[in-house]
Amino acid sequence: xxxxxxxxxxxxxxxxxxxxxxxxxxxxxxxxxxxxxxxxxxxxxxxxxxxxxxxxxxxxxxxxxxxxxxxxxxxxxxxxxxxxxxxxxxxxxxxxxxxxxxxxxxxxxxxxxxxxxxxxxxxxxxxxxxxxxxxxxxxxxxxxxxxxxxxxxxxxxxxxxxxxxxxxxxxxxxxxxxxxxxxxxxxxxxxxxxxxxxxxxxxxxxxxxxxxxxxxxxxxxxxxxxxxxxxxxxxxxxxxxxxxxxxxxxxxxxxxxxxxxxxxxxxxxxxxxxxxxxxxxxxxxxxxxxxxxxxxxxxxxxxxxxxxxxxxxxxxxxxxxxxxxxxxxxxxxxxxxxxxxxxxxxxxxxxxxxxxxxxxxxxxxxxxxxxxxxxxxxxxxxxxxxxxxxxxxxxxxxxxxxxxxxxxxxxxxxxxxxxxxxxxxxxxxxxxxxxxxxxxxxxxxxxxxxxxxxxxxxxxxxxxxxxxxxx
Amino acid sequence: xxxxxxxxxxxxxxxxxxxxxxxxxxxxxxxxxxxxxxxxxxxxxxxxxxxxxxxxxxxxxxxxxxxxxxxxxxxxxxxxxxxxxxxxxxxxxxxxxxxxxxxxxxxxxxxxxxxxxxxxxxxxxxxxxxxxxxxxxxxxxxxxxxx
Numbered sequence: 001x002x003x004x005x006x007x008x009x010x011x012x013x014x015x016x017x018x019x020x021x022x023x024x025x026x027x028x029x030x031x032x033x034x035x036x037x038x039x040x041x042x043x044x045x046x047x048x049x050x051x052x053x054x055x056x057x058x059x060x061x062x063x064x065x066x067x068x069x070x071x072x073x074x075x076x077x078x079x080x081x082x083x084x085x086x087x088x089x090x091x092x093x094x095x096x097x098x099x100x101x102x103x104x105x106x107x108x109x110x111x112x113x114x115x116x117x118x119x120x121x122x123x124x125x126x127x128x129x130x131x132x133x134x135x136x137x138x139x140x141x142x143x144x145x146x147x148x149x150x151x152x153x154x155x156x157x158x159x160x161x162x163x164x165x166x167x168x169x170x171x172x173x174x175x176x177x178x179x180x181x182x183x184x185x186x187x188x189x190x191x192x193x194x195x196x197x198x199x200x201x202x203x204x205x206x207x208x209x210x211x212x213x214x215x216x217x218x219x220x221x222x223x224x225x226x227x228x229x230x231x232x233x234x235x236x237x238x239x240x241x242x243x244x245x246x247x248x249x250x251x252x253x254x255x256x257x258x259x260x261x262x263x264x265x266x267x268x269x270x271x272x273x274x275x276x277x278x279x280x281x282x283x284x285x286x287x288x289x290x291x292x293x294x295x296x297x298x299x300x301x302x303x304x305x306x307x308x309x310x311x312x313x314x315x316x317x318x319x320x321x322x323x324x325x326x327x328x329x330x331x332x333x334x335x336x337x338x339x340x341x342x343x344x345x346x347x348x349x350x351x352x353x354x355x356x357x358x359x360x361x362x363x364x365x366x367x368x369x370x371x372x373x374x375x376x377x378x379x380x381x382x383x384x385x386x387x388x389x390x391x392x393x394x395x396x397x398x399x400x401x402x403x404x405x406x407x408x409x410x411x412x413x414x415x416x417x418x419x420x421x422x423x424x425x426x427x428x429x430x431x432x433x434x435x436x437x438x439x440x441x442x443x444x445x446x447x448x449x450x451x452x453x454x455x456x457x458x459x460x461x462x463x464x465x466x467x468x469x470x471x
Numbered sequence: 472x473x474x475x476x477x478x479x480x481x482x483x484x485x486x487x488x489x490x491x492x493x494x495x496x497x498x499x500x501x502x503x504x505x506x507x508x509x510x511x512x513x514x515x516x517x518x519x520x521x522x523x524x525x526x527x528x529x530x531x532x533x534x535x536x537x538x539x540x541x542x543x544x545x546x547x548x549x550x551x552x553x554x555x556x557x558x559x560x561x562x563x564x565x566x567x568x569x570x571x572x573x574x575x576x577x578x579x580x581x582x583x584x585x586x587x588x589x590x591x592x593x594x595x596x597x598x599x600x601x602x603x604x605x606x607x608x609x610x611x612x613x614x615x616x617x618x
Contacts, residue, residue, distance in 0.1 A: 248571060251594050252488045258596030259495060280595075287594060 004199045011192035018185025025178045032171035039164040042092050042099070043157060045085050050153045052082040053110065057146070060117050064124050072121065082110065098159050106152045113145050239297045246290055253283045289420070292434035296419055299438040305345045309469060312339035312349065312399065316374050319353045326361050330370055337375030340397045342466045348442045352450075353401075355435035356462050360403035362429055363460075373402045379465050387449045387465065395468040396448070402461045407454040416452060477501050478611045481534035482508045483515040483551065484569075485543040492596060493538070493569075496603035507531060512546025515539070516554055519561050534564060536610050539586070541570040541577060549581065556585035563617045567606065 055078045063071035086107055093099035116138075123133045257276045265273065316336045320327065327334060334357070342349070357372060364370035379396035390396065408416065408423055415421050417440045422433040436450075443450040447467055454460030480497065484490045490508050497506050509515045515537070518525040525531045537555070541548035548568065555561045565587040570577070573591045581589060590606075593599050610616065 248486070251571070251592065252492070254594060255492050255596040255599060256488075259492070262596065284594070 004196055004203060007192055007196040007199055011189050011196065014185060014188045014192060018182065018189065021181050021185065022178065025174055025181060028174045029171060029178070032167050032174060035167045036164065036171060038092060039160050039167060042089060042160045043164070045089050045092070046153060046156045046160065049082060049085040049089065049106075050150075052078045052085065053113070053149055053153075056082070056113075056117065060120060064120065064130055067124070067128075075117070075121075079114065086110075096159070096163065099156060102152055102156045102159065106149065106156070109145060109149045109152060113142075113149065116142065116145070235297065239294050247287055250283045250287045250290075254280050254287075257283075289432055292420075292432045296434055296438050296441065299348070299351075299441045305347060307343050307345055309341050310344045310346055310349050311341045312353075312376070315339075315346065315349050316353050316357075319350060319357050322354070323358060323361065326358070330361055330364060332361055332364070332370035332372060334372045335374070337373070339374065339376045339399065340466075341469065342397065342446070343469050344446055344466075348445075352439040352442055352464070355439045356401040359435060359462075360401060360405060360460075362431070363407075364403065364405040365457075368404065371404045373400075375400060378468075384465070389444070389447075389449055390465060391447070391467070394470070396465045397468060399464040399466065400461055401464075402459065404459040407456050407458050407460045408452075409456050410454060413452050413454065417450070477505045478535040478607070478616070479532045480506050480536055480538060480606075481515070481518065482506060482538040482569075483510075483512060483543065483548065484508060484538070484540045485510050486540075489540075489592070492599055493603070496596070496599040497607065499600055500604055500607045507534070511543045512548060512551030512554075514545075515551050516546065519555070519558075535616050536606075537564055537566045538569045538606075539566050541568060541572055541581070549584070552581060552584050552586055565610065565616070 056075055059071045059075035059078065062068065063075065086103065089103055090100070093103060120130065120133065124130055127133070257279050261268070261273065261276055268276070313336060316339060320334050320336070326332075353374075357374075360372045361370055376397050376399045379398040381392070383398065384390050384394075384396055385392055412423055416423065417436045419437040420433045421437070422429075422431070436452075440450050443464055443466070448465050450462065450464045452460055452462045478501075480501070482490065482493055484493060494503075494506050494508065507518075509518050514525075518531055519534075521528075521531075539548045539552060543551075548570065552566055552568075555564065555566060562585065566585070567588040567590060568577075568581045568586050569590050569592060571592050578589050590602060593602055
C-alpha cells in the first residue's frame with residue numbers, strides 16, 4: 001500500500017514537471033516566434049527606410065531638373081517618413097547594441113545627406129539652376145555618402161539576418177525539444193503508471209491471500225469453538241453420568257447393606273455389623289463427593305437465572321435466618337453492617353454467603369460463642385491493583401466476613417479455596433471441602449475475587465471484592 | 472368394618488436391583504401380589520393393553536397407580552407417560568414418576584405431560600421404605616381413586 005502511494009506521488013510529480021516543462025517550452029517558442037516577427041519587421045522597415053533615402057535622391061534630382069515644387073513636397077514627406085521609420089527601428093532594436101550603433105551611423109549619414117540636399121535646394125531656389133554648385137568634389141562626396149549609406153543598410157540587413165537565423169535555430173530547437181520532453185515525461189508517467197498498476201495488482205493479490213488466511217483462521221476458530229462446545233457438552237454429559245449413573249450403584253450398596261442389617265442383623269456376628277456400617281458410611285461419603293463435584297461443575301455455569309441487582313443485605317439476612325438453629329445452638333452473634341447492591345444471581349450469591357457464614361459457625365472455638373461480623377467498605381485503588389484479575393479502571397466493594405473462631409495457618413490461605421481441600425480431619429469437622437471452591441468460582445465469574453487471611457486461634461477474615469454497578 | 476382392598480401398583484423399572492428393593496419396600500405394607508413389575512415402557516403399554524403375555528387379568532390386574540422410571544431401554548418413561556396420558560382409558564390412572572433424576576427439566580416436563588407425582592429415589596433402603604409407606608398411605612387412604 002505504501003508503495004502504491006509512493007508510485008502515485010512520483011507519477012503525479014512527473015506529470016506536474018512535464019506540464020511545467022511543456023509550458024516553459026511553449027513560452028520559449030512563442031518568445032522566439034515573436035522575436036522572429038520582430039526581426040522580419042526590422043528588415044521590412046530597414047528596406048522601407050532605404051527606399052525613402054532613394055526616394056529623396058530621386059525627388060531632389062527631379063526637383064533640380066524640372067524645378068517642379070511637387071518633387072520638393074514629396075521630398076519633405078519622405079523626410080518625415082524616414083524619421084518615423086528610424087524612430088520605429090530604434091525602438092525595435094533597443095536590445096541589440098550592434099544594430100543600435102548601425103542605426104546611429106545611418107542616422108548621421110542620412111543627416112549629412114539631408115544637409116547636402118538642403119544646401120542644394122537652397123542654392124537652386126536662389127539661383128534657378130545648380131550651375132556653379134555641382135563640382136567634381138561634391139559629386140564624389142555624394143557618391144561616397146550614398147555608398148556608405150548602402151553599406152550601413154547592408155550591415156543592418158546582415159545583422160538582422162544573422163539574428164533571424166539565430167532565433168530561428170533556437171525556435172527550431174525548442175520546437176524539436178518539445179515532443180522529446182513530452183515524450184520522455186509520458187514515457188516516465190506511463191512506466192510509473194504501470195508500476196503502480198502492478199503494485200495494486202500485487203497488493204490485491206496479497207490482500208486476497210491475507211483475506212483467505214483470515215478466513216481460514218476464522219474457520220479454524222469456528223471449528224475450535226465447535227470442539228469447545230462439544231467438550232462442554234461432553235462435560236455436561238459427564239456431570240450427568242456422575243450425578244446419576246455413578247450414584248446408582250452407590251445407592252444400591254447402601255440400600256442392600258441397609259436391607260442386610262434389617263433382615264439379618266441377628267445373624268451377623270462379631271464385627272460384621274461394623275463392617276456393614278463402614279460400607280454404608282463410605283458409600284454415603286462417595287455420594288456426597290459426587291454431588292459436590294457436580295455442584296462445583298455446575299457453579300457459575302450459565303443457566304436460566306438472569307443476573308440482576310441483588311441487595312446483599314437481604315441475602316445475608318436470609319442466610320442468617322436459614323442458619324437460625326445452628327446460630328442458636330452455638331449462641332452465636334451475627335452482625336450485618338450495611339451491604340451494597342451488586343449484579344449477580346440470587347441463588348449463587350446466597351450460596352457464597354451461606355458457605356462463609358456456616359464456615360464461621362462451624363470453625364468456632366468450642367468454649368467461646370462465635371461472633372461474626374459482615375460489613376462492606378469501598379476498596380482502595382491499592383487493594384484493587386494487588387489483584388491482577390481485577391480491572392483497575394473499575395471501583396470495587398470490599399465485603400468482609402470476620403469471625404473469632406479457630407482460624408488457620410496463614411500458609412493455607414490460598415489452599416483452602418481448592419476443591420476438596422480440608423484442613424481438619426473428618427472426625428473433627430464434617431464436610432467435603434467444596435464450599436469455598438464453589439464460592440471462589442462464583443465470585444470470579446462476577447469479575448471479583450475472594451481471599452482469606454487468618455492467624456491460628458485468632459479468627460479469620462474472608463474478603464470479597466465485587467465490582468460496583470456501573471450505569 | 473369392611474376390610475379395605477389393597478391397591479394394585481404397577482412398577483415400570485428396568486433395573487433388577489431397584490425392582491427388588493422397591494418390591495421389598497412395598498411388601499412391608501402391601502401383599503406381594505399387589506406389586507407387579509414390567510421392565511420398560513413398551514412392556515408397560517403391553518400390560519395396559521392386555522397384550523400377551525399380559526392377558527391374564529388374574530395375574531396382571533388393572534393397576535390403581537403406576538410407578539414410572541424415566542430412564543429405561545426401548546420405550547422410555549417420558550414416551551410411555553405421553554402414551555398413557557393420551558389414552559382415553561389409561562389417562563385416569565395416576566402416574567408417579569419414580570426416578571433418580573432430580574433435574575428441574577424432568578420435573579417440569581413430566582408434570583406438564585400429566586404425571587401426578589414426582590419422586591426422586593431415596594438413597595437408603597430406609598428412605599425407600601418411608602416413601603413406599605407414604606405412597607401406599609396417600610393413594611389408598613388419603614385420596615379417592617376412580618373406580
